[in-house]
Amino acid sequence: MADKAKGAAKPPMKMKKFLRGPWLWIALAISVLLIGSSLIGGQQFTKVDTQVGLQMIQSGSAKTVKILDGNQRVDVELRNPDAEYGQSVQFYYVSGRAESVAAAVADAEISEGWTDEVPSTPWYLALLGSLLPFIIILALFWFLMSSMSGGNRGVMQFGKSKAKMVSKETSNVTFDDVAGIEEALEELTELKDFLKNPKKFLDMGAKIPRGVLLYGPPGTGKTLIAKAVAGEAGVPFFSISGSDFVEM
Incomplete structure (x- = not known):
């Protein structure tokens, strides 16, 4: 019974070291940097x-114009900065006005011409989109593993025994x-x-006792007797409070 308690399943050490190592955090940091650079990088438009x-374009104030058909957006760089909007502006249009x-x-006078294109996703964002589910699953798995190895506070420890073991070396009560x-x-x-x-009794056909109930008022030595039995037998001693004893 003591060997079974010591041999309880534990998370693989290699997996725990990997999940607690720097690689997971490095991958998450790179992902955040890539997303951040895509959001704040590039030219800033008003x-x-x-x-x-359209009035800016038709009045001949535009230096370059780029129509992004997939986003229904037009980016305009003005010849001279506008007092209210600056030099780079953009506007959106509904599909019916395309x-x-x-x-x-096409009819406007644009000093350096105009282009139209379908926007494409940067390769690193496409790669991140493929890896993001895996990263999320890995992070969730790391959280669960940490909870399982974090003692009785972990979410995976709900309903499990909260008994505390006193090792054979420290239990010297007889x-x-x-x-x-x-x-x-x-x-x-x-x-x-x-x-x-136990082998002596099992060979005779004896059954494993399910427990012994020590009854008496507080302070009469029930816990001391249990420690003495464990000390005499040379086996670990487990203790648990009544509030934590949810299963019998």
């Missing part, structure tokens, strides 16, 4: 109303330390013999 943007916007741009209840100690001698040499 958003204007569709009609305002032809009229293209015609207005029957000699208990006085005044010789009759009770005699009744526990057979239990001590079973814990010390």
Whole structure:
């Protein structure tokens, strides 16, 4: 019984070291940097109303114009900075006005010309989109593993025993330390013999005892007797409070 308690399943050490190592955090940091650079990188545009943007183009104030058909967006760089909007502006249009916007741009006088294109996703964002589910699953797995190895506070420890073990080396209480209840100690001698040499009793066909109930008011030595039995048998001693004892 003691060997089974010591041999409880534990998370693989190599997996725990990998998940607690720097590689997971490095991957998450790179992902955040790539997303951040894509959001804040590039030329900064001031958003204007569709009609305002078209008026700028038709008035000949545009230096370059780029129509992004997939996003229904027009990026405009002005010849001279506008007092209100600056030098780079952009506006969006509804799909029904796509032809009229293209015609207005084509008819306007644009000093360095205009282009239209379908926006493409940068390769690193496409790669990140493929790896992001794996990263999320790995991070979730790391969280669960940490919870399992984090003691009784972990979410995976709900409903499990909260018994505390006192090792054989630190449990040195024996029957000699208990006085005044010789009759009770005699009744526990057979239990001590079973814990010390269970094979002897199993060979005779004896069944493993499911437990022994020690009854008495507080302070009468029940815990001391249990420690003495464990000390005499040379087995670990487990203790648990009544509030944590949820299963019998």
